[in-house]
Amino acid sequence: MSALAFLLLAKRLELTRQTAKDTDVAAALCSRFQVAAAAAIEERGQFCVAVPGGSVLAMLAGLPSYIIDWSKVVLAYVNHKCLPLDDEKATHAKAVKLFLSASPGVTVIVPTGGPDASQESQLYASKLAAEKRLPKSNSGTPIFDLMLLGMGSDGHIGSLYPGKPEVLRTSTCVLGVQKSSGPGSITLSLETMNAARSVIIAMTGASKGEAVRTCLEDTHKPGDFPAAMVSCPGGMTWLLDEGAASKLAAGNGVSKLM
Secondary structure, three states: OOOOEEEEEOOOOEEEEOOHHHOOHHHHHHHHHHHHHHHHHHHHOOEEEEEOOHHHHHHHHHHHHOOOOHHHEEEEEOEEEOOOOOOOOOHHHHHHHHOHHHOOOOEEOOOOOOOOHHHHHHHHHHHHHHOOOOOEOOOOOEOOOEEEEOOOOOOOEOOEOOOOHHHHOOOOOEEEEOOOOOOOEEEEOHHHHHOOOOEEEEEOOHHHHHHHHHHHHOOOOOOOOHHHHOOOOOOEEEEEEOOOOOOOOHHHOOOEEO
């Protein structure tokens, strides 16, 4: 049975079941990607988007079936493991296989594929700064038209994990995250995520239900639940299936519009 797709507009806390043609979260996400691209291209001549790895990246596999002027798209990665770009576990390699190989003319801002997270973060920040089609704030923070995000059960977003110092760092737009084992990662900072014109957080499955409830209904200390610190003035949407939305309290102003 296909997952039911819901839109949760964070400011209004309104949970809306989508129409029959848009009942799958992945299809809903791809559709909103297309709409955002068309609007940005019409208004500014290009569409700048940041995409994460993991389940949200996999949801974008359907993009080649949508009409998008890829020659006017600049795509960057929210987070990327410090692996060679052709490594099958690398976000870029997965993106190429999922949809980039069928997206002619797209400009992809890729890491160098080096193993050092600190060095990679600096190099990636330099690449973002050098991309003239990617707008910047007065402080130099990249301004993406659309920021796509997922969320872990522990509240991590991108590669920003609870209680880690990177969550509160704002001195650079890209951060290096070194883990105790395995390859490190680079990730956009919360400042960069929050500078986007719009943000979509997409999640599926009952296993994420408690994390969604915790994020939207509980109070958190800074850094304890990184996803709760994402705040986009231009518009923030939670795209959830029924399982991911299952723990939200109806008494909290959330309602299903059937």
